[in-house]
Amino acid sequence: MLIKSPAGCEPFASEITPRAVWTNRRSLVQAVAAGAALGAPAWLRAQSGRPGAKLPSQPGPFPSMEKSTSYKDVTTYNNFYEFGTEKDDPAAHAHTLKPRPWTVAVEGEVRKPRVFDIDELLKLAPLEDRVYRMRCVEGWSMVIPWVGYPLSQLLARVEPTGNAKYVEFYTLADSKQMPGLRSSVLAWPYVEALRLDEAAHPLTLLTVGLYGEVLPNQNGAPVRMVVPWKYGFKSGKSIVRIRFVEQQPVTSWNRAAPHEYGFYSNVNPEVSHPRWSQATERRIGEDGVFQRKRPTLMFNGYAEQVAGLYAGMDLKRNF
Amino acid sequence: MDGPDAARRAAPAAADRPLKSAAARSRAGPVGLATGASRAADATSPVPLAAGSPRPPKQVRALKLAVFALALLPLARLVLAGSTGVFGGLGANPVELITRSTGTWALVLLCITLAVTPVRRITGWHVLQRARRMLGLFAFFYAALHFTTWVWFDHWFDVRAMVADVIERPFVTMGFLAFVLLVPLAATSTDAMVRRLGRRWSQLHRLVYAVAIVAVLHYWWHKSGKSDYAEVAWYACAVALLLGWRLLARMRRAR
Numbered sequence: 001m002l003i004k005s006p007a008g009c010e011p012f013a014s015e016i017t018p019r020a021v022w023t024n025r026r027s028l029v030q031a032v033a034a035g036a037a038l039g040a041p042a043w044l045r046a047q048s049g050r051p052g053a054k055l056p057s058q059p060g061p062f063p064s065m066e067k068s069t070s071y072k073d074v075t076t077y078n079n080f081y082e083f084g085t086e087k088d089d090p091a092a093h094a095h096t097l098k099p100r101p102w103t104v105a106v107e108g109e110v111r112k113p114r115v116f117d118i119d120e121l122l123k124l125a126p127l128e129d130r131v132y133r134m135r136c137v138e139g140w141s142m143v144i145p146w147v148g149y150p151l152s153q154l155l156a157r158v159e160p161t162g163n164a165k166y167v168e169f170y171t172l173a174d175s176k177q178m179p180g181l182r183s184s185v186l187a188w189p190y191v192e193a194l195r196l197d198e199a200a201h202p203l204t205l206l207t208v209g210l211y212g213e214v215l216p217n218q219n220g221a222p223v224r225m226v227v228p229w230k231y232g233f234k235s236g237k238s239i240v241r242i243r244f245v246e247q248q249p250v251t252s253w254n255r256a257a258p259h260e261y262g263f264y265s266n267v268n269p270e271v272s273h274p275r276w277s278q279a280t281e282r283r284i285g286e287d288g289v290f291q292r293k294r295p296t297l298m299f300n301g302y303a304e305q306v307a308g309l310y311a312g313m314d315l316k317r318n319f
Numbered sequence: 320m321d322g323p324d325a326a327r328r329a330a331p332a333a334a335d336r337p338l339k340s341a342a343a344r345s346r347a348g349p350v351g352l353a354t355g356a357s358r359a360a361d362a363t364s365p366v367p368l369a370a371g372s373p374r375p376p377k378q379v380r381a382l383k384l385a386v387f388a389l390a391l392l393p394l395a396r397l398v399l400a401g402s403t404g405v406f407g408g409l410g411a412n413p414v415e416l417i418t419r420s421t422g423t424w425a426l427v428l429l430c431i432t433l434a435v436t437p438v439r440r441i442t443g444w445h446v447l448q449r450a451r452r453m454l455g456l457f458a459f460f461y462a463a464l465h466f467t468t469w470v471w472f473d474h475w476f477d478v479r480a481m482v483a484d485v486i487e488r489p490f491v492t493m494g495f496l497a498f499v500l501l502v503p504l505a506a507t508s509t510d511a512m513v514r515r516l517g518r519r520w521s522q523l524h525r526l527v528y529a530v531a532i533v534a535v536l537h538y539w540w541h542k543s544g545k546s547d548y549a550e551v552a553w554y555a556c557a558v559a560l561l562l563g564w565r566l567l568a569r570m571r572r573a574r
Contacts, residue, residue, distance in 0.1 A: 073411040076411065077410070077411035077412060085545065085547045085549070087410075087411070087412070088410075140412055140415075183547075183549065184546075185545060185546050185547050186546070256545075256546055257543075257544050257545075257546070260544050272487065273544075274487075274488060274544065275488055275490060275540075275541065275544050276488070277480065277483070277484065279480075282412070282414060284411045284412060285411060288413075289401070289409075289413045289414055289417070289472055290472075292475045293473075293475070
C-alpha cells in the first residue's frame with residue numbers, strides 16, 4: 001500500500017507552507033531587526049540551545065481553534081523513559097541532557113547522506129508555529145504549540161533513493177545523560193519509524209521548540225519529531241540519527257509489546273488498546289475530574305489531511 | 320476480619336471463653352487472617368487476652384484511634400489537594416492520580432492487614448490484633464474508592480463500557496474480581512456475623528489470600544504493557560512473603 005513517490009519529495013516543499021506565510025518578508029525582517037536590536041539575530045540567540053530562548057517563527061498552516069494546554073502541563077507531564085517512567089521524571093531528571101553540541105546523522109537510502117549540526121538544522125527552513133493536538137496512547141491528550149518545519153524540507157535536501165520506503169528515528173542513548181537507561185523497560189536506543197509518505201506529509205514536523213521557545217530537555221531537546229495523527233510515542237525525541245530503509249523497521253514499543261503497539265499506531269477510536277479503550281480521552285488541564293471524557297477523533301482529527309495515506313488499508317489489522 | 324476480638328467482646332464476662340472457641344476453630348485448620356488470634360491459644364505462644372492479664376482498654380483505644388487517623392491520611396491528602404491545591408494539587412492528570420493513589424493504598428493496607436498476624440507472632444505485640452479489622456476495612460474502603468473512580472470518572476457510569484472493560488482486559492478483570500471478593504469479607508466483618516457464621520467465618524475470610532494474589536496480578540498486568548515492574552515487584556514480594564510465612568507456619572504445625 002506504499003505510495004511510491006521517491007521523486008515526490010521535492011514538490012512538497014512548496015505545498016507545506018502557504019507561500020504567503022514563509023515569504024512574509026515584513027515579519028521576517030522585523031524578527032531579524034528585533035534580534036539585531038538585541039545584539040544578535042534571533043536564530044543566533046536560539047543557537048545557545050538554552051530552553052526558553054526565543055525562536056524566530058512564523059505562523060504555520062493547520063491553525064487550531066482549540067485552547068493550548070498550559071506550558072506547565074506540557075513541560076511537567078511527560079513520557080520520556082530515558083529519564084524515568086513516571087510522568088514527572090523527565091522534568092526532574094532531564095537537566096542532565098546536553099542539547100549542545102548536537103549532531104543528527106542522516107543516512108541509509110539517500111543520495112546525499114550527511115551529518116547535520118543542530119544549528120545548521122535550525123536554519124534549514126523557516127521555522128513555523130504549528131498548534132497540534134497530541135493524543136497519548138494512554139488516553140489523555142494535549143494541544144501544543146510547536147515550533148519546527150516540515151520534515152519534507154529535510155527529505156528534499158538528502159534525496160531519498162528509490163529504495164527508501166521507511167524512515168527510522170533514533171533517540172540518543174547515553175547513560176551519562178539519561179539515567180532512565182539503567183532500567184530495562186525498553187531496548188535502547190529508542191527507535192521510531194514512519195513510512196516514507198507519512199514522513200513526507202506536510203503535517204509531519206521536525207520540531208525544535210514549543211510555545212515559541214527552544215524545546216525544554218524533557219520535551220525532546222534539541223530536535224524531535226511530531227506526527228500529530230499518531231499516538232504520541234510515534235514521535236521520537238532528542239533525535240541523533242535518521243535512517244532511510246527499505247524494510248518496515250521494528251520500532252521500540254512494537255518490539256516490546258507487538259500486540260499492544262502496532263507499527264502504524266494511528267489514533268483510532270475504533271481500535272481499542274488491550275489495556276484501555278481508545279474511544280475517549282481526557283484533555284489535560286481542561287477536562288475536570290467530574291467531567292465526562294471527550295470522544296477521540298479518527299486520526300486525532302486529522303482525517304481530512306491523512307486518511308488518503310491509508311486508502312484501502314484494513315486499519316484494524318494494521319493498527 | 321477480626322474474629323477473636325469480636326468473640327471476646329461478645330463474651331466480656333469470661334475472658335478465657337473466646338480463646339477456647341478460637342482454639343476450637345484453629346483446630347479446624349485455617350491459617351489465616353481470620354484465625355490469627357486463635358493461634359494465640361497455641362501452646363507455643365503467649366496468650367495475650369487470657370484472664371488475669373486484661374489489656375488496658377485505653378491502650379487499645381489509642382491504637383485504634385491512631386490507625387483510624389493514619390489510614391485516613393491518603394484520602395485527606397487527595398481531598399485537600401483537589402479542593403485547595405495544596406501538596407501541588409492533583410497534577411496534570413487528576414483522575415490518574417486518584418486512581419493510582421486509591422489503588423495503591425488499598426494494596427498497602429491489605430498488606431498491612433496481612434502483616435498483623437506474622438508481626439504479632441514474631442514480636443509478641445499482641446495488641447496489634449485489635450486493629451486488624453479496622454485495617455482490613457480500610458483496605459476495602461480504598462478499594463471501593465478505587466472502584467468508584469473507575470465507575471464514575473473513568474467510565475461515567477457507562478455499563479456497557481464497563482462490561483467490555485472487564486471482559487476485554489485481563490488486568491481489569493483481576494481488579495474487578497479482587498474488589499468483588501472483598502465485598503463479602505467487609506460485609507461479614509461485624510461481631511454479629513462472626514458469631515453467626517462460626518467456623519465458616521474463618522473459612523470465608525481465607526478469601527483474603529486470593530484477594531491479595533489477584534490484586535497483585537491486577538497491578539502486574541496493568542504494568543506489563545510498559546514492562547515497568549519496578550514498583551509492583553515490591554508488592555509481589557511483600558504478598559509472597561506474607562503468604563509464604565503462613566504456609567511455613569502451617570507446615571511446621573503439621574509436623
